[in-house]
Amino acid sequence: MAAAPLEPAGTAPQASRAGRNLPAAIAVGVVLLGVFGASLWFRPEPFVALAIITMGAGLWELKQAFARRHLNLPFLPLAVGGAGMAVSAYAGGPEALLVAYVLTLAAVVLWRVLDGPGPQALRDAAASVFAATYVPFLGGFVVLLLGQADGAWRVALFILLAVANDTGGYIAGVLFGRHPLAPTVSPKKSWEGLAGSLVLAVVVGLGGTVLVLDLPLSTHWWLGVVLGVMTAVTATVGDLAESLLKRDLELKDMGSLLPGHGGVLDRVDSLLVTAPFVYLVLSVAASGTTA
Known part of the structure; x- marks a missing residue:
């Protein structure tokens, strides 16, 4: 979920400007990344x-x-x-x-x-x-x-795209966020945060094109750009959709299982919407390179 806070300085020290317990959020994020990474390492x-x-x-x-x-x-x-x-x-x-x-x-x-x-x-x-x-x-x-060829690496690329989207959006939102993206749905998100998500996700997409998909950047740079832009857009849509759902249900978080993140759905909302598009793009790219 791309964070793009607009809160003024002076929030409580245990929380970030995005309203999170930042140390807990980072610790839980690293643990989750490690667990899912380890699960991909040996067998699917x-x-x-x-x-x-x-x-x-x-x-x-x-x-x-x-x-x-x-x-x-x-x-x-x-x-x-x-x-x-x-x-x-x-x-x-x-x-x-x-x-x-x-x-x-x-x-x-x-x-x-x-x-x-x-x-x-x-x-x-x-x-x-x-x-x-x-x-x-x-x-x-x-x-x-x-289930695709080099499937573990493709899942890893998908996860890294999501991490880049979150990280880029959070950093840009904290440092530069001034213009609300959807103030009635998620007031802490900004256009600057979305721009940060786009930039870092495109960088990861370009790197994944070369390192994961083993395609030359000179002829397949467009694939990295498509992956990055699509991830930032669909992840933001997924995050805003869950925010609308929580607003209708009068909930701040879907759960409390993951400290600093809320519930499981608060962590994977953007991933769920992004997954079909990443799968489609990578499937089309694979068919094009083997044709």
């Missing part, structure tokens, strides 16, 4: 398992948050379906992910209708469809990246 299965755990935690946070609006998400079929989507994406590719997604939608709707019909069941079923799409289906595209 640990990363798939971590993806399933992350999806389950995100679904649980959504269940608790939606309960504030008297919406009941059937957690068990959502969690089982989410695990099925991750495994299907890794073992069978995009077609298998789509099949698992459709089966999950059918299961959660049927599960809720069997609890009792009526307008409330319709509202719960619609919320469940949203949850299945937002968390495990979009998250499944990260697992699809893992």
Whole structure:
């Protein structure tokens, strides 16, 4: 999530100008980066398992948050379906992910209708469809990246693009943030922060084109630029979308599992929206270089 704070100086010493406990946020971020990096190092299965755990935690946070609006998400079929989507994406590719997604939608709707019909069941079923799409289906595209050639490196590039987006946005927002990006949705984000996200994400995209994708920069510089710009834009959209959701639910954070970050969804909201686009760009690039 690209931070772009606009708060004046003089905030509490334990928090950053973005309202975070900065030492805790950095420590947790480093630990998470290390855990996911280690899971990619030897075999892909640990990363798939971590993806399933992350999806389950995100679904649980959504269940608790939606309960504030008297919406009941059937957690068990959502969690089982989410695990099925991750495994299907890794073992069978995009077609298998789509099949698992459709089966999950059918299961959660049927599960809720069997609890009792009526307008409330319709509202719960619609919320469940949203949850299945937002968390495990979009998250499944990260697992699809893992199934590509040099998949571990491609996932690493995806994660580094997200880190660059966050870091560039935070630094530029703190140092130069003056013009609000979406003041009614997320007052601490600025256009300067978005510019910082763009610059650092493009730098990482260019580096990934050479070091990860093993493509010459002279002819494929455009790929690095596309990856960087697309990451900054989609990550910002994902972050703002979750901010709108939290505003409607009257929540500051989706959870408190990750000190300095909030909940799991507060950490992965931008990643979920970005993953399908990175997968699409890298798939098109791979097909173009092998044609």
